[in-house]
Amino acid sequence: MTIQPTRAVQNLVPYVPGLQPRTRGYLKLNSNENPYPPAPQVSAALRKATNPQLRIYPDPVCTSLRSILARRFKIPASNFIIGNGSDEILRLICQAYIDPGMRIGMFAPTYTLFETLGQMFQANIITYPLEDDYGMPSAVFSSRVKIFFLANPNSPVGTFYPPQLMARLLSTRPRTLFVLDEAYVDFAPQHCLRLLRRFRNLIITRTLSKSYSLAGLRIGFAVASPQIISQLYKIKDSYNVNRLSQVAAEAALRAVPYFRRNIQRIKQTRARVRRELQNLGFRVPLSHANFLFAIGQQTHKIYRQLKARKILVRYFTSESHTPGLRISIGTEREMTTLLRTLKNLIRGDKP
């Protein structure tokens, strides 16, 4: 006989991440990875950190990494928790705060993991469709939910909600815990960390997967009041962040000039690609992330044609908005390849 899992798990539709091809030769613009390698200091630190210390468990609370973050952001180390990617942090928040049937809120569209996690923990999910221009809907200001999940910049479009707007939302709904996923914020003009001083109903999550080119090493973190952070510590796996990821994260965070140049390059490429996509006839909303959302005719067909040519982008549909292609910003050269291929496809030439 087979022993059955809980009903919530039986019914669960798992989150589907962007395709990770195992063969080479793909131009991978589907998971918002950084096209540039991590800082050279990361490799140097990793080489020093291999054998023989790997036999010892890692620091369960990432003391050194948190102290670097504390100095960098001028926030006490006790306000941080480090996760095996920010996905782990988001799951910990759900596990710590969601009781079955509890009302949680999120935009539509947004980071699709929010919905998967809500289902996993049997929340009652209330979605707030964004305005036609992806602006924040006014209904959010009267939302009665225990937790509200936002990504800022938001996916799949890259819309950025400025800190003043966020502050207004946080003060209007003081009984709602706002989980603000700033995965892409290093590509945006501002961030919301300083709101943590004023608001106790705020958790901000960050990742080193995008702006620090460390998706392969799984490092994310949350910043919030020590009261909130201590609840997450209670339920995390004891040794959730391995030794090499801790070392790599520390080295990456210290390499500030490399980080700034990397961000700058991606923003420049983003501006150029947006103009060229517009010239090709796509509608491309302003994005403050390391991706662009291209809306136009037959985007699903174009998605499949690109895939057949070994160019992976992500096709997004939603009930409330026009479907489109989410295209990660690659190197200048990669984007030139993409744009040339798109031009040929749209003109109907065989490239």
Added chain:
Amino acid sequence: MTIQPTRAVQNLVPYVPGLQPRTRGYLKLNSNENPYPPAPQVSAALRKATNPQLRIYPDPVCTSLRSILARRFKIPASNFIIGNGSDEILRLICQAYIDPGMRIGMFAPTYTLFETLGQMFQANIITYPLEDDYGMPSAVFSSRVKIFFLANPNSPVGTFYPPQLMARLLSTRPRTLFVLDEAYVDFAPQHCLRLLRRFRNLIITRTLSKSYSLAGLRIGFAVASPQIISQLYKIKDSYNVNRLSQVAAEAALRAVPYFRRNIQRIKQTRARVRRELQNLGFRVPLSHANFLFAIGQQTHKIYRQLKARKILVRYFTSESHTPGLRISIGTEREMTTLLRTLKNLIRGDKP
């Protein structure tokens, strides 16, 4: 105002792992880490795997690592799931199968994480005290629980329950899912993997933290029927095992002669240390793990005295059994230091 977590999390007493001193100079015999470094092939593989691929997400389902495990154990790759340490796997099992109030069983004493996880998922925990000689209590054969958690060899004593006994238990209780944690099994004379062919109510968990010297990289796995494994895949974080840990695990699993020599050395040291602890007057039950459990007078005092001399062992108490010291097997030289210090303490000399 502060937003409260769920009642289960509010009430939770977190698992306390062995002390991880951040300063050097400790003799660390408290976390059952392997005293020998990982195979040299691991460093070589890690050096090759650093920059620039770290910018890309890891394989979410560890395809290459699972195929190595499949060949090694002659079990299909679809029967495996890889975790960020076997602690993650154990948590996934609880999350997938435990409904609040559900009866789960475990020995007393055993791996203390089982109880923490049971509380986290609001199980009704039924404990079965081991016999005085740490044998399996007969009450287990009439247990009415949905899940039973066992470690084999068991902690903190190192008792090994042979596969024939496990088979009898599995066939007697076909409606109970048995989670058999074989973290230490490479130091034991047999294992239970072949029982998976006969029994669908069995999940076996393993780790590379102990016998493969990779505690710092967090790699564990579960083996069970694809029906069970698929439930765990649904709820795991998408990219739960980072790139470098996957690479290191593959290299470590391929280095079979190094692995065998390592195990052999630890077993030899274990036999010697057991005799010498017995000569010092301790009662030391037979252990098939990489640790020994020393029972005697004033073990808590000895624990503190050792700690003051920068030797860390673990002091375990239980309601049902005499307290004692769990001592991880270190190198020959480390164990000589420990035994000399113990001798001096017991004789009352100042070492």
